[in-house]
Amino acid sequence: MSKYINDGFTRVAWVTTIASKTAPTTLELGAGVDITGFLTKEGLVTPANQNMVNQGTLATTFDAQGVGTWGSAPIELTGYRDNVDDDAYEAFSYGDDGYLVIRRGLAATTAWTASQKVEVWPASSHQPLNQPPATNENAKFKVVLAATEEPALAATVA
Numbered sequence: 001m002s003k004y005i006n007d008g009f010t011r012v013a014w015v016t017t018i019a020s021k022t023a024p025t026t027l028e029l030g031a032g033v034d035i036t037g038f039l040t041k042e043g044l045v046t047p048a049n050q051n052m053v054n055q056g057t058l059a060t061t062f063d064a065q066g067v068g069t070w071g072s073a074p075i076e077l078t079g080y081r082d083n084v085d086d087d088a089y090e091a092f093s094y095g096d097d098g099y100l101v102i103r104r105g106l107a108a109t110t111a112w113t114a115s116q117k118v119e120v121w122p123a124s125s126h127q128p129l130n131q132p133p134a135t136n137e138n139a140k141f142k143v144v145l146a147a148t149e150e151p152a153l154a155a156t157v158a
Helices: 026-030 087-091
Strands: 010-015 039-045 050-054 065-070 075-080 097-104 117-125 140-147 152-156
Touching: 010 026, 010 039, 075 087
Parallel strands: none
Antiparallel strands: 010 097, 039 075, 050 065, 075 140, 097 117, 117 140, 117 152
């Protein structure tokens, strides 16, 4: 097993059209907006909710649980504004539907190629909003995406 850090080994794109979320093509991914270089180091937050179902009965003192639903939380992206190429901020508009595609474990600069594993999150965008200014910080924005259906967490690029 080879461990990796996220910094420099994560690629993120906003893609408007994908025919199959389990097998996005290199052409579809290449047509998306690569927002990797705009996101802050903590600027990619995908839903991590894992809910449990109570299954305990009066016949026992043990509070048994079973696996329940997952997901449900919004996807949050925090990025830097850029006064020359503001691609990430401009990629999102209120109510736009698309796909957030995340590739982990390969250099961020590696091109999309067939057989790579990616996460494909069908989503609807909220309005990107500027974040409050702070001393000695670059200008930032935040956009929240609604996960509109179950993502393909182990999609294979075609």
